[in-house]
Amino acid sequence: MKFTGVNLLDELERREMADLRAVFRGRSVAKGEVVFRPDGAEDLVFVVAKGRVRVYLAYEDKEFTLAILNPGDPYSTHSGCYIQALEDGELLVTDVRSVKRCMAEIPLFTRTMVRVLGHILRNSFSIIGGLAFKDIYNRLMDYILSEARSSGTPEGGGRLLSLNLTIEQLSQLMGATRQTVSTLLNDMERAGLMEKRGRGVYFIPDLDALAKAAGDDPK
Template sequence: MGFALWVCTMPPHSPGHASIVALLEQEGTHPLRGVFQMVAFERGQLLTHPDDADYIFVVKTGCLRAFLLAFDRELSLAYLRQGDMFSTHTRLQMQASEPTELFMARRTAVERVSAAYPALQYALIHGLAKVLGQTMTLLEDLAFHHARGRIARYIVRSAAQAGIDLQRGQVVPLTLGMEEMAALLGTTRQTVSTEFNSMIREGAFARERRRALRLGDVTLLKNWASGDAIRGG
């Protein structure tokens, strides 16, 4: 059943994630309910365990931010939402970026039952692929793009995730504020704010509302997203 082979190749945004949540939400004495417990987190709360055990979790509602932490800096790697599955026992910190409910289970318990539930395996691969994909994107951002290029790439990704074509007049919802965007793009909120407003002044887009923008000259955006290498920023 070498589904791990897919980790390297699977696109992160595959459909069908709600099935694992539906499976775990079933009432009664469903066997999985004995494996997973539901835990709630407030906004800002970290995912920690005193015994540092190895848990697998599924996001039921809300949003978890996976990030690296060093000194007093944070680098966000991914935002995990409903249906996303991942592990606590990594180098990554996890924090609820809004009120969040998780299904949690010890990894050893999940291993015992996973062969009988393909949806579990599918969810894990999907979660891994999502973080891996975002990790590669982040590496490209940090190694090859200046701040403006990273912002442009984030906007293009946000449009794609919302199923919106890159055309003048379209409204692109942004799920992150300035500070969160800075943490995801590996820079500071001052740099993001300054650059973002400069891009608006150059006509690439306009501010529609707090967390949405209306596209303007999309050629500018595309050029910044693709052509803006560190060379000749």
């Protein structure tokens, strides 16, 4: 699932966005590299062009993932978060001043950024709500249910879902330990809520049953 729901790569290919596309420069990133840190001096806006990056908070030995950004997702370095490449990739980077100028001069970009910010805000509220009101089991089921609905492939009466995340990455996204997430995934399999088909690949036989177990009963 896309973090923002808006693919800025597609927007930047529009003819009327040529001036905006020209202010971005490419930056290659390597798997595992912490590209930006909260204490960094750079005040930049970037769009993921290739690969995926993780946005997370860290304190001492604890980390909590706020989002996984995919190609087309934008973000800003002054958010106070760490930005880490999950795989080799490329970012389109520009300074905040250029973005502000383009927002004033290119109405289409302004409308696009308003939609992007709206999706980011909604996602933030969802994360906060999950941490405040749901335990880790329900947060995990909610996440898998959302991914299955948005990006799962129909198969029979269910959905085939490829999370493209390791157990470690999924545990960071959930704010839990690797062992806890692994145990809960096994519990979901034993309960018949899903079936593991491969590394990070699961078949969800009944979305309604998963929704009911997650406390999101569609009925």
